[in-house]
Amino acid sequence: MRDRLKRIREHFGLSQREFAERMSVKHYLVNDCERGKQKISAELAAEVVKCFGVSADFLLLGRGEMFPTQFSEAEPNKALYGQGIEGQLDAALEQLSADEKRVIFSNTQELLQFKIWRESIEHEVRALRQEVAQLRAVSREGV
Numbered sequence: 369m370r371d372r373l374k375r376i377r378e379h380f381g382l383s384q385r386e387f388a389e390r391m392s393v394k395h396y397l398v399n400d401c402e403r404g405k406q407k408i409s410a411e412l413a414a415e416v417v418k419c420f421g422v423s424a425d426f427l428l429l430g431r432g433e434m435f436p437t438q439f440s441e442a443e444p445n446k447a448l449y450g451q452g453i454e455g456q457l458d459a460a461l462e463q464l465s466a467d468e469k470r471v472i473f474s475n476t477q478e479l480l481q482f483k484i485w486r487e488s489i490e491h492e493v494r495a496l497r498q499e500v501a502q503l504r505a506v507s508r509e510g511v
Contacts, residue, residue, distance in 0.1 A: 369413075372427055374402045376420060376434065391415040 377387040377398070384402065388395040393412065400406035417424045425431040461469065 369408050369428065369430075370402050370404050372430060373398070373408060373416065376416060376422055376427065377402075379434065380420065391419045 377384065380387070382390070384398045385395040388398045391412070393415065397406070397412065401408045401412065413424070413427055416422060416427055421436070422434055423432055423436050426434050461472075464472070
């Protein structure tokens with residue numbers, strides 16, 4: 369895995385320090401991982417995948433291509449991957465028709481509303497659990 373980490377970094381033409389800064393990690397962590405002094409943590413692997421758009425299968429298992437196939441058309445534009453997932457999403461959105469964008473944005477709004485609703489329910493459940501715990505404590509004191 370350390371060789372693949374170095375390959376990814378070199379693909380973008382970045383020093384270890386620049387590579388680390390893009391992921392908001394310490395530069396010595398990248399150095400230690402590339403040299404095999406330290407294992408690549410799940411957190412670091414996730415950051416590499418997220419920030420540089422590489423395939424998790426490639427990084428973790430050495431399978432497949434460095435970049436997911438759905439982004440292969442944009443692969444020559446290395447700056448796109450340097451921007452992380454936001455750059456990839458922007459590039460993907462540019463390729464969609466107006467109707468496709470409307471569907472995506474509509475679904476996104478529904479998902480956000482669901483998320484807000486779910487968080488509200490979870491908050492209520494936590495409050496009810498606290499209330500039940502308090503009532504149990506009071507009933508124990510009264511016994």
